[in-house]
Amino acid sequence: MFNVDRFIAECRAALTDRTPELAIKELLERAVAHPADVESALGTPTEGHVAPLHHSPELTILKVIGTPGLAGYPHDHRMWAVIGVYGGREDNTFYRRAPEGLAVAGDRRLEGGDVAVLGQAVIHAVANPLRTFSGAIHVYGGDFFGMPRSDWDPETMQERPYDLERARRAFAAANERWRAECAAVGRPASA
Numbered sequence: 001m002f003n004v005d006r007f008i009a010e011c012r013a014a015l016t017d018r019t020p021e022l023a024i025k026e027l028l029e030r031a032v033a034h035p036a037d038v039e040s041a042l043g044t045p046t047e048g049h050v051a052p053l054h055h056s057p058e059l060t061i062l063k064v065i066g067t068p069g070l071a072g073y074p075h076d077h078r079m080w081a082v083i084g085v086y087g088g089r090e091d092n093t094f095y096r097r098a099p100e101g102l103a104v105a106g107d108r109r110l111e112g113g114d115v116a117v118l119g120q121a122v123i124h125a126v127a128n129p130l131r132t133f134s135g136a137i138h139v140y141g142g143d144f145f146g147m148p149r150s151d152w153d154p155e156t157m158q159e160r161p162y163d164l165e166r167a168r169r170a171f172a173a174a175n176e177r178w179r180a181e182c183a184a185v186g187r188p189a190s191a
């Protein structure tokens with residue numbers, strides 16, 4: 001069974017590895033191979049949000065629940081990241097810097113059981129295209145909340161300082177839209 005405290009301890013121990021992101025990739029692969037166990041440990045999603053499971057200067061572990069229809073804007077992390085999906089789908093679009101701001105460089109669809117390692121220079125945007133919540137564990141090799149980094153205006157593709165409040169508002173707006181959509185057809189928003 002997936003145990004959050006044990007997972008955190010194993011990730012912390014992996015930091016002494018020569019390539020911690022690859023050691024953590026193995027840990028996450030083992031975890032999301034049993035997606036139902038992860039969901040029962042972390043709770044069935046009822047709304048989109050980001051919840052820190054662990055936060056220290058050298059390691060951040062987040063539970064990321066994506067609202068149906070959520071479309072995030074491009075951002076970087078400036079530290080390695082390992083992403084494991086245990087429910088629904090996270091569609092990643094990757095970007096490279098270009099004279100006009102950003103250009104699309106690729107994409108990758110992550111579904112239940114999939115794990116991706118992102119290098120520290122990666123710029124990506126994440127969307128949930130499904131009509132169900134996505135559930136993922138994101139592990140970062142540093143202080144995800146304290147690191148000064150960038151996001152990009154999705155209209156103009158111009159770089160700007162990353163703003164956590166803007167990200168929170170994007171989740172809140174997606175939750176609001178999803179609740180309204182569900183109310184309109186008389187289905188529960190948490191289903």
Ligand SMILES: [Fe+2]
Nearest residue numbers: 075076077124
């Ligand atoms: Fe990200």
